[in-house]
Amino acid sequence: MKRKLDQNDEPAPGENAVGDEKISHHAGGQIELSFSDFDLDPRLLQALAKQKFRKPTLVQQKAIPLALDMKDVLAKAKTGSGKTAAYVLPILQSILQRKRTSTDKLVAALILVPTRELADQVLKVVGEFAAYCFNEIRAVNLADKQSDTVQRALLSGAPDIVVSTPTKALANVQSGALSPDKLSYLVLDEADLVMSYGYEDDLQKIAQVIPTSTQKMLTSATLSSEVDSLKGLFCRNPMMLDLEEPDEEGEGVAQYYTKCGEDEKFILAYIIMKLKLIKGKCIIFVSDVDRCYRLKLFFEQFGIRSCVLNSQLPVNSRIHVVEEFNRNVYDIIIASDEHEVIGDEDSPQAEKNGDEDGADRKKETGKSRPKKKRKTSRRDKEYGVSRGIDFRNVAYVFNFDLPTSSRSYTHRIGRTARAGRNGMALSFVVPKDLYRKHPPTTTETAEDDEKVLSKIIKHQEKKGKEMKPYTFDMAQVNNFRYRANDALRAVTKVAIREARTRELRQELIKSEKLKRHFEENPTELRHLRHDGELRAARTQPHLKHVPDYLLPKDGRKALTSEEIGYVSLRKHDAKDRKGRVFRKGGKGRGTKGARRSDPLKSFKMKSKGK
Ligand SMILES: Nc1ncnc2c1ncn2[C@@H]1O[C@H](COP(=O)(O)OP(=O)(O)OP(=O)(O)O)[C@@H](O)[C@H]1O
Numbered sequence: 298m299k300r301k302l303d304q305n306d307e308p309a310p311g312e313n314a315v316g317d318e319k320i321s322h323h324a325g326g327q328i329e330l331s332f333s334d335f336d337l338d339p340r341l342l343q344a345l346a347k348q349k350f351r352k353p354t355l356v357q358q359k360a361i362p363l364a365l366d367m368k369d370v371l372a373k374a375k376t377g378s379g380k381t382a383a384y385v386l387p388i389l390q391s392i393l394q395r396k397r398t399s400t401d402k403l404v405a406a407l408i409l410v411p412t413r414e415l416a417d418q419v420l421k422v423v424g425e426f427a428a429y430c431f432n433e434i435r436a437v438n439l440a441d442k443q444s445d446t447v448q449r450a451l452l453s454g455a456p457d458i459v460v461s462t463p464t465k466a467l468a469n470v471q472s473g474a475l476s477p478d479k480l481s482y483l484v485l486d487e488a489d490l491v492m493s494y495g496y497e498d499d500l501q502k503i504a505q506v507i508p509t510s511t512q513k514m515l516t517s518a519t520l521s522s523e524v525d526s527l528k529g530l531f532c533r534n535p536m537m538l539d540l541e542e543p544d545e546e547g548e549g550v551a552q553y554y555t556k557c558g559e560d561e562k563f564i565l566a567y568i569i570m571k572l573k574l575i576k577g578k579c580i581i582f583v584s585d586v587d588r589c590y591r592l593k594l595f596f597e598q599f600g601i602r603s604c605v606l607n608s609q610l611p612v613n614s615r616i617h618v619v620e621e622f623n624r625n626v627y628d629i630i631i632a633s634d635e636h637e638v639i640g641d642e643d644s645p646q647a648e649k650n651g652d653e654d655g656a657d658r659k660k661e662t663g664k665s666r667p668k669k670k671r672k673t674s675r676r677d678k679e680y681g682v683s684r685g686i687d688f689r690n691v692a693y694v695f696n697f698d699l700p701t702s703s704r705s706y707t708h709r710i711g712r713t714a715r716a717g718r719n720g721m722a723l724s725f726v727v728p729k730d731l732y733r734k735h736p737p738t739t740t741e742t743a744e745d746d747e748k749v750l751s752k753i754i755k756h757q758e759k760k761g762k763e764m765k766p767y768t769f770d771m772a773q774v775n776n777f778r779y780r781a782n783d784a785l786r787a788v789t790k791v792a793i794r795e796a797r798t799r800e801l802r803q804e805l806i807k808s809e810k811l812k813r814h815f816e817e818n819p820t821e822l823r824h825l826r827h828d829g830e831l832r833a834a835r836t837q838p839h840l841k842h843v844p845d846y847l848l849p850k851d852g853r854k855a856l857t858s859e860e861i862g863y864v865s866l867r868k869h870d871a872k873d874r875k876g877r878v879f880r881k882g883g884k885g886r887g888t889k890g891a892r893r894s895d896p897l898k899s900f901k902m903k904s905k906g907k
Contacts, residue, residue, distance in 0.1 A: 330358045335365065338393045340429035341386060348425060354379035354716075359538050360514070361387055369513040369532035371488075373520045374540040376711020377687075380516040381422050384408075384484050387514075389426055389434060391481060392457050396433055402455040404475065406482035409463050409503075411490045412681035413612045414619060416440030416460045419486065423458055434458065439465040439475075440679065442612060449474045462679050463491060463499035470506055477503075480511045483531065487684050488515040489523045489704075495678070497526075504530045518711060519704045541760065550694075550714040552757065553767040554724040554750060558731040562697055563595055564774055564781040565725070569695075570601050570629065571843060575721065577692025578622065581631045582683065582709050584698040589631050590796040591788055592697065596629070598784035600841035603629035605800065608680035614804040615680065623689040634683045634700060634709065683709045691715075696724035699746045703756040706749075723767070726750045 331352055332345050353361065356374035363370050364387035374380055388406045395405070410416050420438040427434040437451040439461035452459070452474045459466070459475065469475035485491050485500075492500065513532040520527075528535065557565060569575055581603075583589055589605040596603050604618050604627050622630055682688075683705065691713040700706045706724075713720025726746045754764050 330362075335361050335386075335390075337386065337390055338430075340393070341389055341426060343429045344426045347428065350382070354383075355540050356380055356516075356538065357383045357386070359540060360384070360516075363536050363538075364388075364512070364514060365390060367512055369535035370538065371515045371520070371524065371527065371532070371535040372538040372540070373517060374538065376518045376708060377715030378518075378540070379716065380518075381419060381486070381687075382426070384482075384486070384514045384516060385419075385423055385426055388458065388482050388484070389423070389430070392434060393430065395481075401479075403479040404452075404455050404457070404459055404477070405480065406458045406484065407466060407475075407477065407480055408458065408460045408482075408484040408486060409466060409491055409500075410440070410460065410486045411462065411494045411496070411679070411684060413440045413442075413462065413677070413679045414615055414682060415486065415685040416462060417612075417616050418619075418685070418687060420460045423460070436460065439469060445472065445474075463496040463503060464679075467499045467502055470503065477506050477511075478508065480507060483507055483511050483513050485513075485515045485527070485531070487517050488527055489517045489520050490681075490684055492523045492526060500530060507531070519707055549719060549762070550710050551719070551721045552710065552724075552762060552764040553722070554726050554764055555767050555769060556726050556728050556731075557769075559727055560782070560785070561771075561774070562725045562727075563592075563785055564777055565769060566592070566695070566697060567595070567599060567601075567781050567784070568774060568777055569723075570596065571599050575693050575723075578625070578628050578688075578690055579630075579693045579695055580682075580688060580691055580709075580712050581629065581695040581697050582634050582700070583631060584633065585635060586633050586797065587793055588698060589633050590793045590800070592631050594788045594792055594796055595784055598787060598841075601629070602627070603631050606630055606632040606682050608633070608635050608677045609797070609801055610804050612677065612680075615682075619682070619686060619688065623687075625690070630688075631697075632682050634705065635680065683712070686712065687715065688712045689715075690718075691720060693721040693723060696722065699724055699726055699749055701745075701749060703749070703753045706753045707756070724750075724753075724764075 329352065332342060332350065335353075337345075354374075356372055356378050360370050360372050360380075360383040364384065370384075372380060372383065374383075388408075392405050395401075408419055410419055416438050417440070420436055423434070423436045427436070435454075435456040436458035437456045437460070439448055439451065439459060443451075448465075448469055449472075452469060455476075461469075466475065470477060513535065515527055515531065515535070524537075555565065566581070581592065583592060586607040586609055589607050593603050593605050604622070606615055606618055610618075618627070618630065621627055683700075694710050694713045696706070696709060700709055710720075710722040713722065728747055757764050
């Protein structure tokens with residue numbers, strides 16, 4: 298029997314979620330292909346070897362042959378499974394092939410993405426794969442904020458590949474700077490988001506000028522109800538891939554949630570970060586820009602350094618933060634997941650298009666998010682880091698504020714456990730009774746956390762994943778309450794406003810410098826750190842150290858999860874070569890010495906400040 302999917306439904310593994318013609322695939326029993334089976338240009342194989350891509354991932358094994366066979370492809374595969382290479386490699390292959398016999402200059406591929414940071418990332422991936430093609434491939438990014446003149450200059454001479462957001466692409470098509478007449482490839486990366494990001498009108502106009510012969514590739518980790526609109530707009534009979542693959546070496550993302558009050562979120566975050574209960578790099582998602590600064594200033598009180606990412610920051614700074622994080626310069630990023638709000642504000646079609654941030658939330662909770670007043674501050678509509686961004690070696694994702702939909706949850710936790718690694722996700726959930734007691738000082742409402750949680754649990758179960766409760770021992774946690782509240786009191790609204798202004802000013806200066814001067818001196822970029830103290834809040838130096846009396850009796854030796862909470866977690870190994878990413882160990886897996894333990898238990902506590 299065919300199950301009816303609502304827009305928020307993420308289909309169960311192998312379920313025919315993306316349409317009737319689709320083929321569902323599972324990894325089990327498939328013959329494994331290697332990159333050399335694809336008959337790729339040797340220069341591409343060389344680039345793959347340089348990047349240490351030993352074998353194609355499942356989505357690459359399935360999509361690349363179809364794409365090389367000139368088929369339209371609609372691919373749904375999990376986060377971090379290598380969808381970018383699945384469309385970039387066939388594009389490069391076809392361009393190189395054409396260039397063997399033709400000297401025509403034309404834009405061969407248009408890659409549409411929802412955000413500027415993703416456009417930047419995709420351009421870099423293209424550059425990496427084209428590294429040995431010398432001057433044969435030219436790719437440009439139109440998503441950056443550039444004048445029309447600069448964009449026209451970029452497009453003059455017909456680059457082979459154009460990466461853009463739909464709005465920028467359409468503007469250039471309409472001005473005549475970008476000619477889609479001879480386009481061989483059109484890609485929609487994060488296709489469901491592109492469809493529901495206020496871009497539908499742009500996409501419709503683009504669809505009208507794309508030749509019917511253009512081959513289309515549409516990808517996302519979450520595609521369901523958008524499929525019909527996408528098919529209607531772009532490709533009527535695509536090959537549909539719905540790929541579910543087992544996590545390679547263990548559990549993928551180990552998922553936990555903790556029910557707590559709004560004020561307790563801060564205490565727990567302080568304890569987890571300061572006592573390093575979970576080791577490694579992390580991304581903390583909050584619901585809006587103010588929350589970014591509230592948490593950053595709160596952490597600052599304890600000497601915990603963090604970077605923020607939000608739509609107010611200049612795009613250069615945002616991209617730089619991600620790059621530096623990936624080079625292990627920073628450990629903590631506090632990111633606002635704002636497209637949910639922007640979806641509401643800027644996209645009247647959000648509901649129509651199945652935007653979980655609008656329509657699905659309504660479905661889940663029975664009510665729409667209250668309309669927010671438009672902030673006077675400048676926000677970048679094309680900001681977004683929960684989708685597609687390839688954060689490297691993220692040990693855990695921390696949903697300080699629960700997302701408002703299961704789809705958003707899937708993408709957020711997909712920032713860890715990428716490319717076959719393991720990771721962990723911890724989400725704070727404010728139960729209704731606690732919400733009423735201490736409503737959050739955020740523009741978002743947490744009142745529906747529990748409803749969203751049950752939806753998330755349901756969707757994860759369909760995929761064979763489990764989201765487990767984790768209960769902290771609040772008696773132990775309460776020892777830290779006074780200090781946490783003291784720090785929180787210093788983070789006033791005025792302090793947050795000042796911090797926002799100060800950071801924006803600093804980042805604008807850095808951004809300009811980044812753009813002009815540091816292009817020529819890339820090594821100097823390192824000096825422009827983004828995790829400096831904002832010092833907008835009252836400073837209390839004593840808070841930077843954790844006094845011994847707050848710790849359990851043998852606290853200086855180690856704090857175990859039994860002491861801070863009871864162990865209701867599934868056994869989970871947390872170790873990799875650098876001690877950064879949780880990996881499932883075990884006999885014969887080369888994880889000598891890896892101890893089977895839960896995420897908190899395995900970490901020693903540090904009683905001194907950073
Ligand atoms: N065949 C491969 N072998 C090893 N690593 C790979 C392979 N393919 C991709 N990767 C790496 O996996 C990571 C994730 O790839 P990518 O960003 O393309 O995932 P994605 O499926 O697009 O994720 P998302 O759904 O979050 O956008 C990248 O760091 C990439 O370099």
